[in-house]
Amino acid sequence: MSKILRVNMTDLTARFEDVPEKYRLTGGRGLTSSITCDEVPPTCHPLGPNNKITFAVGIVAGTSAPTSGRISIGGKSPLTGTIKETNSGGMAGQKLARLGLKAIIVEGQPKEKGKLWLLKVDKAGAQLQPADGFTSKGLYETYPMLFKKFSDKVAIIGIGTSGERLMSMAGICVNDPENRPSRYAGRGGMGAVMGSKGLKAIILDDAGGPGVPIANKEAFDAGRKKLVAALREHDITKPGGALNTTGTATLINVIDEAGALPTRNFSDGRFEGANKISGETLKETCEKRGGVGMVGHSCSPGCIIKCSNVYPRPDGTEHVSVQEYESIWALGANCGIDSLDATGELIRLCNDYGVDTIEAGVTIGVAMEAGLAKFGDSQKAIELMHEIGQGTPLGHILGSGAAATASTFGVVRCPTVKGQAMPAYEPRPIKGIGIIYATSTMGADHTAGYTIAPEILDIGGSVDKLVAEKSALARHFLHATAYLFDSTGHCLFISFAVLDNPSGLEGVVEECNGVLGTSWTVDDVLRMGGDIVKKERAFNKAAGFTSVDDRLPEFMKYEKLPPHNVAFDVPDTELDKTHDS
């Protein structure tokens, strides 16, 4: 029987609780958002004692379901002021599930200000111990020290110096299978919430753990087989397919061709240096330089898509993992930088200091527009990253994110929604993703509903990217994502295969039925996804958000984006219809 671990940082206690019946049939985002709605006052300060941070596993995490090791982390976001769920690959999701835990809830704050702690969880229980000696350092130094102390078989969920300093762009880092500090639940500043709880890291040792019970093995196996078959067949997800060979960065040329690759702080939709930072160039560079460079790397056990990579220096030694689409774009095209070596270094610094690559890249783009550096100046971009990492006064402004930086320096072109930086798809020529950015419960977030699939990639159907009337499409994607991917523990990238293959979609639902002993249909899962979104919107409403917040920044309505010379012309009435039914 799974448990919930509740950790109180005020009295430094940890106790195991039975899972309430109302949480039994959910997981991942469904669980983090339910707990946040039930236990966190919507108007609380995100960094104050009344916020809580929840770490939750997906429904099928810890089983042999393919590509399903995500961990969800949720609470109230200091970046947006909304409810937040952000999830990560890496080693933690599977280990937390195999320890027999559905979630860890961390509440309260230490009496001793600035004191940081480690939480060790293993089959014998949970203990807090001082993090003395493990703080104020980069994560490339800290993680090996933690593995040395606790064994190299544990999983670590930790924060960098940006989280210790409560910066709103701080993410939460999970080690990958080779124990790099490289996988991030990056969005929304949840690293600052973890820092505000005085929690430097959670160490999970699943040796001898009870594992995950499966109520109906026949149903589970049938579902798993269907999903595996769908993933192995689809051109995007199959072995040797697009994600497996050129990684997510395969999108750089595709989105540039569509005129929707945000360039130089969202002032152009095409980047003349796109090919130099593309997935194709990344793959060629790995092959040419040899050494440890590789594509087709897996970020967590049981992933059969393997979209990750290890990027080499010119001499073949390891530079960084992982150079993926959003990170390369944010720190590359969006800053006018056309070198994978430069984006590699900037991503490495994000990993080391513990910040979200999207928020960091968009913030540096805003800083460049403000005149703090010239677009394309990678050395200056690296210096700005060090300001963040070293916590200088300028670093604190930048570390507070793109909106705070734009506000500080008077930059009007501020590409954020509800305070969160936009990802790598320009919403002016791709209207559906603009509706998602505007109406997501968590600020601008492509993972809330990846309408890029039908709008650009002709996956799950094909729709004209320039058509504005897409509130129904956006609603469908928002609801489907909330449960099918974010609550089951599957990586969002299975969506390519299951959108095109109904059998794969059924497979995901049957896996859940197998674990939980339910008999859900696909329609049931879509309805439950809608229930999660409704719950999250109720939290945001109680926190003071209204439909006026479900809007893109004003400049996108009057500034036409080259090369298609289009503004964001989706009427407010269409945006408001997204959550109407």
Ligand code: SF4
């Ligand atoms: S598809 Fe990529 S991001 Fe998703 S779990 Fe696999 S390696 Fe990680």
